[in-house]
Amino acid sequence: MRCEKFKEQVILYLYGELDKKSSKELKNHVKKCPECAKELEYTQKIFELVKETEKGDIPEADWKKCWSHINEKISVPEKKTKRHFWHFPKWVYTTAALVCVLIIGIIIGRTAFTPGFKASPMAGETKGAFYLSLQEHFDDLKPLLMEYAHYREEKATAILDKKVVEDLLIQNILLKRLAAEKNPGARQLLEDIELILREMTNMDENGTATPLKIKEYINNQGLLNSMEVYKNL
Amino acid sequence: MNGKRVENLKLIQNAQQGDPEAFYMLFEKNKKMVFGLAFKYTKNKQDAEDILQETFIKALNNLNKFQTKKYSSFSSWVYRIGINCSIDFLRDKRRIRENLSDWELNESTNPDASQTDPEKKASREDLKKKIELILDDMPPRQKMAFVLKHFQQMKIKEIAEYMDCSEGSVKKQLFRAVTNLKSSLKKFFWEKEYEV
Numbered sequence: 001m002r003c004e005k006f007k008e009q010v011i012l013y014l015y016g017e018l019d020k021k022s023s024k025e026l027k028n029h030v031k032k033c034p035e036c037a038k039e040l041e042y043t044q045k046i047f048e049l050v051k052e053t054e055k056g057d058i059p060e061a062d063w064k065k066c067w068s069h070i071n072e073k074i075s076v077p078e079k080k081t082k083r084h085f086w087h088f089p090k091w092v093y094t095t096a097a098l099v100c101v102l103i104i105g106i107i108i109g110r111t112a113f114t115p116g117f118k119a120s121p122m123a124g125e126t127k128g129a130f131y132l133s134l135q136e137h138f139d140d141l142k143p144l145l146m147e148y149a150h151y152r153e154e155k156a157t158a159i160l161d162k163k164v165v166e167d168l169l170i171q172n173i174l175l176k177r178l179a180a181e182k183n184p185g186a187r188q189l190l191e192d193i194e195l196i197l198r199e200m201t202n203m204d205e206n207g208t209a210t211p212l213k214i215k216e217y218i219n220n221q222g223l224l225n226s227m228e229v230y231k232n233l
Numbered sequence: 234m235n236g237k238r239v240e241n242l243k244l245i246q247n248a249q250q251g252d253p254e255a256f257y258m259l260f261e262k263n264k265k266m267v268f269g270l271a272f273k274y275t276k277n278k279q280d281a282e283d284i285l286q287e288t289f290i291k292a293l294n295n296l297n298k299f300q301t302k303k304y305s306s307f308s309s310w311v312y313r314i315g316i317n318c319s320i321d322f323l324r325d326k327r328r329i330r331e332n333l334s335d336w337e338l339n340e341s342t343n344p345d346a347s348q349t350d351p352e353k354k355a356s357r358e359d360l361k362k363k364i365e366l367i368l369d370d371m372p373p374r375q376k377m378a379f380v381l382k383h384f385q386q387m388k389i390k391e392i393a394e395y396m397d398c399s400e401g402s403v404k405k406q407l408f409r410a411v412t413n414l415k416s417s418l419k420k421f422f423w424e425k426e427y428e429v
Contacts, residue, residue: 008408011407011408011411012404015382015389015407017388017389042415043411043415046364046411046414046415046418047383049357049360049361049364050364050383050414051383052357052361053361053364053365053368054273054383054384058265058268058269058272058273059272059278061264061268061278061281061282061285062282063264065282066264066282066285066286066289067257067260069286069290070260070286070289070290070293071253071257073290073293073294166329
């Protein structure tokens with residue numbers, strides 16, 4: 001019990017935040033207790049290692065870019081002073097959006113799930129909706145993949161918005177799940193695309209070799225052509 | 234009141250009245266401090282830049298709430314915002330990561346698996362990497378308390394003020410963090426018998 005108390009105090013002692021009386025008590029205890037002495041030594045070693053993990057040099061940020069992003073926001077309140085007739089409170093937009101989603105949901109539900117309805121000659125009841133989503137997904141993907149497919153190192157044109165890529169990745173994973181039931185060919189294509197999207201999300205700003213790898217993969221697998229095939233279904 | 238403080242107060246007043254030049258000056262004076270903290274917290278330049286931007290956008294939006302009587306200086310006020318933005322940023326980042334892994338069909342392999350092999354002898358570099366991994370996994374507030382203590386050399390009282398909590402709560406966070414580190418690294422240490 002006594003040692004438990006000292007174990008906590010060891011940390012404060014090493015931080016230099018233990019009062020004089022408790023420090024003296026701890027020192028006396030450590031002289032007599034080899035276990036607590038070991039604990040003190042061990043904690044000290046850990047603190048030394050932690051200190052070594054601290055990255056000494058803090059890099060220079062891209063101050064200009066940071067300021068320009070902030071500056072964009074500075075101009076927003078000025079715009080707000082002019083109130084137009086189409087500026088409604090936020091809840092109006094939210095309600096309108098919900099109503100739209102509801103209406104679209106009802107329409108899709110009625111058309112896709114009505115008994116006897118056939119979405120397309122090649123599809124089951126919900127297959128049409130799947131292909132529609134797939135085509136929309138490929139539309140979203142195309143500009144990004146085109147950019148990488150035409151990437152040239154000397155021009156370094158590939159620009160990456162990680163949030164967009166992460167959204168596309170989630171969408172891709174969802175569709176891949178659906179494709180497992182609907183179309184194994186599409187599933188294979190989506191798996192290839194997922195590899196690329198993951199590579200993009202893992203890429204840091206210094207990873208100059210990666211865009212070339214991505215370009216090579218897109219072109220070798222003929223991904224853009226395969227996507228076109230599904231788009232024309 | 235010294236000249237520098239008067240100058241700062243004037244800048245803040247001008248910024249509060251919507252003078253972008255004055256706000257830019259405040260950004261210039263405090264950008265390195267906020268970026269330094271964010272970088273030590275995230276160990277990633279891009280993330281630290283995002284936090285810096287978010288901090289100053291929040292500061293700008295709440296500039297009218299800044300009271301010189303309540304806070305000792307604009308720097309400490311903006312630093313406090315920086316701390317909160319860093320914690321929120323890490324929370325959001327982890328949420329996205331969790332969502333992504335929820336959708337995954339294939340089981341991901343643990344990248345740390347090779348390093349936790351007890352048979353493998355740990356070098357000093359291995360231990361440092363392990364510490365970095367443990368820091369990465371700490372809950373955001375616990376990690377912030379740890380970073381402020383170990384990398385910013387703050388007193389527990391200061392950390393409590395910046396993080397808007399009690400000293401007891403900071404101590405608890407630090408104890409948990411250190412205990413976690415100690416128990417995770419114990420096996421590596423016993424193998425080396427303190428040779429590292």
